[in-house]
Amino acid sequence: MDGDFTIGGIFSIHNYVHTVNNNYTTMPEPVRCSGSMESRELRFSRAMIFAIEQINNSTDLLPRIKLGYQIYDSCASVLVAVHVAFQFLNSLDPVFYIGNNCSQSGMVMAVVGESGSTPSISLSRVISSFKVPQVSHFATCACLSDKQQYPNFFRTIPSDKFQAGALAKMVKHFGWTWIGAVRSDSDYGNNGMASFLQAAQKEGICVEYSVSFYRTHPHSRIQRVADVIRRSTAMVIVAFAAIGDMAILLEELSHNPSPPRQWIGSEAWVTSPELMRYSFCAGAVGFGIQKSLIPGLRDFLLNLSPSQVAASALLTEFWEDAFNCTLKKSAAATKNNVCDGKEDILNLQSPYTDTSQLRITNMVYKAVYAIAHAIHNAVCQRKNVTSQCDKLTRLESKQVLNQLKTVHFSQNGNDMSFNDNGDPVAIYELVNWQKSKSGDVKMVSVGLYDASLPVGQEFRINRNITWMEGTTKVPVSVCSASCPPGTRKMLQKGKPICCYDCIPCPEGEISNTTDSSDCLPCHKEFWPNAKRDTCIPKPVEFLSFQDILGIILATFSVLGACLAIITGAVFFYHRTSPIVRANNSELSFLLLISLTLCFLCSLTFIGAPSDWSCMLRHTAFGITFVLCISCVLGKTIVVLMAFKATLPGSNVMKWFGPPQQRMTVVSFTFIQVLICTIWLVLSPPFPIKNLTTYKEKIILECDLGSPVGFWAVLGYIGLLASFCFVLAVLARKLPDNFNEAKFITFSMLIFCAVWITFIPAYVSSPGKFTVVVEIFAILASSFGLIMCIFAPKCFIILFKPEQNTKKNLMNKNQS
Structure with missing residues (x-):
C-alpha cells in the first residue's frame, strides 16, 4: 500500500525455500x-x-x-x-x-x-x-x-542476554544442577545457548550434553539428537530453539518417546500454541513475552472479505489450507473442494485467529x-x-x-x-504448559521476571507450577545428591564439577552448609559434634572430687591422715610406756605429723588447677616428704648411735642427742625449702590447658614451669631416702629384741620401690592420670611408712601389752 x-x-x-537444481544453461527461476x-x-x-x-x-x-x-x-x-x-x-x-x-x-x-x-x-x-x-x-x-x-x-x-540469564536463575532456583541442552544450529540458538551456558556456569550448573540441529539437516542428524535425549540421565532439558526446529525434534521424539523429561523452553517456542499438541511436553516451563490486549485486532483479523482473500496470494493460501478448499476453479478442482463462500472464519481454530x-x-x-x-x-x-x-x-x-x-x-x-543498544526493558512472563481436565495442554502464566528490579528481586512466582507427568513436586535433576552438613564434596575424576562423592569431614573439622566444598577446622578449644556439622566446646577434664578416682583417692588420703592422727593419739596416751620412750618419742611425733601432712597434701592435687594450687601441690609435697624422710633418717641414726653407745668406752650419744636430732631434721628440710623457693621465684608451676594429649578434650593440668626444679625436688627426696635405706640396712641385724631398723628398712624399701616405678608411670600417663599416678605414689609411700614403722608398735601397745616392758626391750637375741 x-x-x-x-x-x-x-x-x-x-x-522453507523451494529447492531448484540449476543447470547453468537457462535463467534461474525466481x-x-x-x-x-x-x-x-x-x-x-x-x-x-x-x-x-x-x-x-x-x-x-x-x-x-x-x-x-x-x-x-x-x-x-x-x-x-x-x-x-x-x-x-x-x-x-x-x-x-x-x-x-x-x-x-x-x-x-x-x-x-x-x-x-x-x-x-x-x-x-x-x-x-x-x-x-x-x-x-x-x-x-x-x-x-x-x-x-x-x-x-x-x-x-528483549535480548536473549536477559532471557538466558533468567533461564539460568530459574534452573538454579529449582535446584537443578544437571541438565541437557539442545539448540537450533543458527545465530539465535547458538548465541542464545552460549549466553545461557555462560550464565549457568556462574550459577554452578553442569551440562550433561549440548547438541544442535536445524530443520534442514538430514533426518539422521535429528534422530541422533533424539537418541541423546533418550539415553541421557539429566531430567531437565533446556531448549533454545526456533519454533520450526523444535517442531521437527518433538515430532521425532513422539515416534519413540523418551523417559519423562522436564522441558525448559525459550520464548521462540514455549509460547507457541502449535507445539502444545505434543502432550509428552506437558509441564514445560519457560519465559515468554508478556501477554497483551490489542483492542480491535481480532475483528480486523476476522474481517476478511472474499475480494481481500482473492487479491492476496498469502491470504488465498491461508484460506485454502484452513478450510481445505480451492478458491480458483481448475480442472483438478472438484465440486466438493471448491470454496463456496460459506466458510466460517469466526469459528476457525487456528493460530491466526487465536488472540x-x-x-x-x-x-x-x-x-x-x-x-x-x-x-x-x-x-x-x-x-x-x-x-x-x-x-x-x-x-x-x-x-x-x-x-x-x-x-x-x-x-x-x-x-x-530503547536503551543505548536498541533494546527494551526485559520483562518476561513465566509460562507453564498445564493439562486441563479435558486433557488439552494450555499455557498458563505462573510468574514474572523483571530485569529492571534490584538484584535478587527480579524473579517471582505467583501460581503453582505443574511439572512433568502432572506432578506438583519439583523434579530432581542432579548428577550427585546434595552433600549434607558434616561432609564435603570430592569431585569424581573426569566428570563435571556437579558430579562428586560426599566424604565425611576429617577429624577436627566441620561443614555446616549443604554441598560444602571444604571442611573448616574448629577452634583449638572446640571439637566437632557427632554429625560434624557444628563445633562444640571441648569437655574439660581434670581430676575432680566428683570423679570416682578422685573420690577413692581423697578417701584414702583422709583415712591415711586419720590413721596417722589416731596413731599419734595412741602414742601420746602411752607416751610413758617403755616402747614409746625407747623409740625416740619426739621424732616419732614429728614423723606422724609429717605423715599427716603427706596424706593431706595429696588433696591439693584434686580439683581444677589454679595458680595457687599448682604452686602449693608440688612444694607442699616436696617439703612434707623431706620432713618425713628426715625424721626417719634421724630415727635410723639414733638406732645406730644408741648401739654404739652401749659399747664400752663409747661417748657417741652426747654428739647426737635431741638437739642434734632436731638440727638434722631442720637442716635437711631447710634445704628442700630453699630448692622450692628458688623454683617458685624463677619459674613456678602454673595451670595450663593441655590441647595436645587428646584432640577431643582439654586437660586442665599444672605445667611444671621449670622441669629442673621439679626433678630437683624429687631427686633430693630420693637422695635422702637412699641414704636412709643404706643406714637402715646396716642397722637391721643389731641384737635388740625390738630393732626398729628392720622396720625402717622395709619402709624405705617400699618407699624407694614406689618412687622408682613412679618415674616411668608419671612420664607415660596421659591427662589426669598423671595426677592419679602422683597421688598414688604419695599415698602408697606414706602408707608404707606408717604401716612399717608404727603398726608393729601399736600392735604391741594395744594387743601385746605384756611385751611392752623395759625388761623385754633390754633382752638381746643372740644369733
Whole structure:
C-alpha cells in the first residue's frame, strides 16, 4: 500500500525455500517459498497492517499523513532476506517533485522484522549502510545489541542476554544442577545457548550434553539428537530453539518417546500454541513475552472479505489450507473442494485467529508505533495542544534512525523505549504448559521476571507450577545428591564439577552448609559434634572430687591422715610406756605429723588447677616428704648411735642427742625449702590447658614451669631416702629384741620401690592420670611408712601389752 511515508515489513510466513537444481544453461527461476504456512507469522503481518491503518486514522499521531507499507515473506531464509533488503533499497533513488502532487511513497523509511535472528543479521548488514533503521519484533540474538556491527538495529523484544540469564536463575532456583541442552544450529540458538551456558556456569550448573540441529539437516542428524535425549540421565532439558526446529525434534521424539523429561523452553517456542499438541511436553516451563490486549485486532483479523482473500496470494493460501478448499476453479478442482463462500472464519481454530495470547503480535504492534513516533518527531511540530505535520518534508531514513534512539511512548498501557543498544526493558512472563481436565495442554502464566528490579528481586512466582507427568513436586535433576552438613564434596575424576562423592569431614573439622566444598577446622578449644556439622566446646577434664578416682583417692588420703592422727593419739596416751620412750618419742611425733601432712597434701592435687594450687601441690609435697624422710633418717641414726653407745668406752650419744636430732631434721628440710623457693621465684608451676594429649578434650593440668626444679625436688627426696635405706640396712641385724631398723628398712624399701616405678608411670600417663599416678605414689609411700614403722608398735601397745616392758626391750637375741 502506498503512502506519504512507507514502512517495510518482512516475516517468516513460510519456513522453507523451494529447492531448484540449476543447470547453468537457462535463467534461474525466481526464489519461491515452500512448505506449510506459519499462520502465526501471517497474523504478525496482518497486525502490522492493522497498526498502520490505526495510525492513519489517528488525529494525534501523524495527523493528515498516510503511512504506506511493503510486506514480504522471507521464507526464514537468508537468501530471500537479502533479496528483500535490496527490494527495500531500490526505491531510494531521488524523487522529482512535480506540481502539487508530490509523492515519496516508494521510499522505505524503516523496516519491521525479521522474525529470526539469522535473517535479521543479514538484513541489517545490507540496509545499515544506507542508514535505514530496522525494528525487529522477534530477533532476540544478543549479538544484535552490538552497535559497532548493527548500528541501525532496534527491537521491541528483549535480548536473549536477559532471557538466558533468567533461564539460568530459574534452573538454579529449582535446584537443578544437571541438565541437557539442545539448540537450533543458527545465530539465535547458538548465541542464545552460549549466553545461557555462560550464565549457568556462574550459577554452578553442569551440562550433561549440548547438541544442535536445524530443520534442514538430514533426518539422521535429528534422530541422533533424539537418541541423546533418550539415553541421557539429566531430567531437565533446556531448549533454545526456533519454533520450526523444535517442531521437527518433538515430532521425532513422539515416534519413540523418551523417559519423562522436564522441558525448559525459550520464548521462540514455549509460547507457541502449535507445539502444545505434543502432550509428552506437558509441564514445560519457560519465559515468554508478556501477554497483551490489542483492542480491535481480532475483528480486523476476522474481517476478511472474499475480494481481500482473492487479491492476496498469502491470504488465498491461508484460506485454502484452513478450510481445505480451492478458491480458483481448475480442472483438478472438484465440486466438493471448491470454496463456496460459506466458510466460517469466526469459528476457525487456528493460530491466526487465536488472540488469547498476544505476545509477539504486540511486539509487531509496538514496532510499527515506534517507527510512527520517530517519523512524527521528525516531521511534526507541536503548536498549542495540537501537532502540525508537513507531509512534504523531505524526510531521510537516517532522520528516522536518529529519532528512534530517543523515542518514548505508551500504547495500550505499555511503555516503550530503547536503551543505548536498541533494546527494551526485559520483562518476561513465566509460562507453564498445564493439562486441563479435558486433557488439552494450555499455557498458563505462573510468574514474572523483571530485569529492571534490584538484584535478587527480579524473579517471582505467583501460581503453582505443574511439572512433568502432572506432578506438583519439583523434579530432581542432579548428577550427585546434595552433600549434607558434616561432609564435603570430592569431585569424581573426569566428570563435571556437579558430579562428586560426599566424604565425611576429617577429624577436627566441620561443614555446616549443604554441598560444602571444604571442611573448616574448629577452634583449638572446640571439637566437632557427632554429625560434624557444628563445633562444640571441648569437655574439660581434670581430676575432680566428683570423679570416682578422685573420690577413692581423697578417701584414702583422709583415712591415711586419720590413721596417722589416731596413731599419734595412741602414742601420746602411752607416751610413758617403755616402747614409746625407747623409740625416740619426739621424732616419732614429728614423723606422724609429717605423715599427716603427706596424706593431706595429696588433696591439693584434686580439683581444677589454679595458680595457687599448682604452686602449693608440688612444694607442699616436696617439703612434707623431706620432713618425713628426715625424721626417719634421724630415727635410723639414733638406732645406730644408741648401739654404739652401749659399747664400752663409747661417748657417741652426747654428739647426737635431741638437739642434734632436731638440727638434722631442720637442716635437711631447710634445704628442700630453699630448692622450692628458688623454683617458685624463677619459674613456678602454673595451670595450663593441655590441647595436645587428646584432640577431643582439654586437660586442665599444672605445667611444671621449670622441669629442673621439679626433678630437683624429687631427686633430693630420693637422695635422702637412699641414704636412709643404706643406714637402715646396716642397722637391721643389731641384737635388740625390738630393732626398729628392720622396720625402717622395709619402709624405705617400699618407699624407694614406689618412687622408682613412679618415674616411668608419671612420664607415660596421659591427662589426669598423671595426677592419679602422683597421688598414688604419695599415698602408697606414706602408707608404707606408717604401716612399717608404727603398726608393729601399736600392735604391741594395744594387743601385746605384756611385751611392752623395759625388761623385754633390754633382752638381746643372740644369733
